[in-house]
Amino acid sequence: MSTSLHAHVVEHLGSRIVGGQIPRGSILLAAELEEKLQVSRSVIREAIRVLAQSGLVTSTKRVGIRVLGAESWNPYDTQVIRWRLVSEQKGTQLRSLTELRISVEPMAAELAAEVAPENMRKELMMISAQMSHYGRQGDLHKFLELDIRFHSLVLAASGNEMFANLATPIGAILRGRTELGLMPERPHEEALLWHQSVSDAISNSDSAGARKNMESIMRRTHNEICSLWEGQPRVFVDPPKEPR
Amino acid sequence: MSTSLHAHVVEHLGSRIVGGQIPRGSILLAAELEEKLQVSRSVIREAIRVLAQSGLVTSTKRVGIRVLGAESWNPYDTQVIRWRLVSEQKGTQLRSLTELRISVEPMAAELAAEVAPENMRKELMMISAQMSHYGRQGDLHKFLELDIRFHSLVLAASGNEMFANLATPIGAILRGRTELGLMPERPHEEALLWHQSVSDAISNSDSAGARKNMESIMRRTHNEICSLWEGQPRVFVDPPKEPR
DNA sequence: TGACACCAATCTGTGCAGGCATAAAAATAA
DNA sequence: TTATTTTTATGCCTGCACAGATTGGTGTCA
Incomplete structure (x- = not known):
């Protein structure tokens, strides 16, 4: 053992x-x-x-x-997330996570533009350049790994540890999306440019631009995978009765 | 024991x-x-x-x-959050949580307008009416409990369990804000109207309106408490090296 | 002499087996 | 219905054996 x-x-x-x-x-x-x-x-x-x-x-x-x-169940527990992603609730889990990242990533990009340390801005520039390269070349596998790294970096560069901690499950989403063949066979030129613009904006401390372009990425992402949970029922939990 | x-x-x-x-x-x-x-x-x-x-x-x-x-540390662990809120990292924890709620609550309001069950829409209308009443009356304690209930309800009504699960720490933020005397002695008329508008919009399935008014609430909230973490250093964690 | 590979001692968490105490459900008595 | 006893599974404790990692020593070879 x-x-x-x-x-x-x-x-x-x-x-x-x-x-x-x-x-x-x-x-x-x-x-x-x-x-x-x-x-x-x-x-x-x-x-x-x-x-x-x-x-x-x-x-x-x-x-x-x-x-x-x-x-x-604690919906932020990494094990719970992992188990749910291989269960029948996969659709529900993907929807929750995607809605969360749609909410969070634009803010993370905005913050990153304000507070990211220099080395992270540099690495973001590198990654987005490579994404364009491998994306146009049609190397989906390489592109996926770069994409995951890109979004993880933006989350980390926000300097918000709660944002940064979403990197792992978001990576799982991205992997799942390509495994399920929900990615176009070659990334859209638009998407490549948006990623480029996000890292440009972060490097130039242009928080509004970083947010705007990340929002564009999120919109497209949502459209690409929301078919996965079409018709999945929503769970409504009673809000906690004021404790203490 | x-x-x-x-x-x-x-x-x-x-x-x-x-x-x-x-x-x-x-x-x-x-x-x-x-x-x-x-x-x-x-x-x-x-x-x-x-x-x-x-x-x-x-x-x-x-x-x-x-x-x-x-x-x-797992930043979503409720115990960790609780311990951090009574430690020297209190400012950092408040900032992370506030940035998260600023990101999430507008989306939650938007979703609630689309999918909330009827009873939750009704309760939201009741709560916001009571908030206006007690708020204008200057009963801060009662107002606080209603405010917590309001935001918890919106999060729950989104039908996203990850959103709903943020109710407890967000309640802690709201309590902390009044305990620290960061609330005006009587809620601003503006804020009362915004809460009212959010529940109106949710009741009318007006997702854009729900989002817009919640964004207004979030903007004011941020301005009211961001002084708390003025100068607190940000933590930058290295993004997880691609596993598997 | 000095560098390096190897082996044994040792330390500390991990797992096992069995014991008693206690709380809460269920059954019984009042 | 209400109070009391019985039942029973978890909570907590302790002694023992094992596994795996660190450390230090030993021996070999350059």
Whole structure:
């Protein structure tokens, strides 16, 4: 076993809960899991703690480990996102993430134009130049990696750690989009120019320009993939009753 | 003890790490923690698992439990946010959250106008009416609770669970703003009208209007509290090197 | 002498097994 | 209905064995 044992248990249970094989409301007993997964109590307990933190289960005395419904899951948990992306809720997850990035990336570009450190502005210029090159050449694989790097960099250059932290799931979206063949066989010239303009604007501290061009990119992105979740139902959670 | 033991340990260690009393790079030993906190190994281990998931520590054999720096912390973890809000990084945390809500709430309002269920539209109308009433009356406490409910509702009514999940930290921002006396002694008439207009627009499925008025609210909000983080340094994290 | 590869000691987290305490649901009595 | 007892699964503790990483020493060769 290379990775730790309890991580395997987390993976096993987490993917099954998110995937729907273990339906909401199920009651798991630590003793049963011990036997079924052939691990000791301590491993089970640590795994349950982790799952509880992600909002997948709660464990209460005398009743057991209750599996919670999707509305309790922490939607920013990277594992939850990963599990959802390979489940039937894939469409819903893609929609949420895409709406989030449409909201965030223009602001990130605007901020980056104001506060990005010099080396990041330089790297952005390099990346967008390479994107144009490989894009016109039709090298989709290389283009994808550059695209991911580009958007991650803009998010990081905003100096907002919450923005920066979205890089990984957004990268997953971009990968998924090309894997599903939702990318044109050769990037649109327009898109190449917009990326170029974003990095130009950031380099010139032109925050309005950075935002405007990033908004253009987001608009096209949305149009390209919104067909994926056509008809997927929306989830409405009751807002938290004022605690404390 | 009403709450569980391991939760106390998580709280103890987490708040100290985020608060800076336990500096990055420190090495904690499970045995020492056992003795210092007077709890057993199992409790320590479960707590460490939870802290590790939040990115506060990693534990490796032969070396111990290493305390990680702020760039590794999960910025969407509710506990991390809570701890940061009572630490010296309060300004940075407020800025990140505010920038995020400025990005997200206009989009949430726009979506809500398109997809919100009828009961949520109704409640929004009620809330905004009450906000006007108590606001003009100068009842800041009542106004605050309504304001929190209003924004939480819009986020929930967007049908995007990632948006909806921001309600709690955003509520914390709003509470903090009034506690710090950053609210005018009586809400501006303008702000009351904007809230009213947002709920009107959502009720009438006028997505453009909902967005526009929410943007106005966000602009004013930003101006009212951006003084809090004047001069706070920004954190630039390296974007994740493409995995897989 | 000095550089380097290799091996053994040691330290610390990880996992296992079993024990008792306790809280909360369920059943029973009042 | 209300109060009390019983039941039962989790919470917490402890002793032990193991795995894997660091460290230091040993030996070889240049």
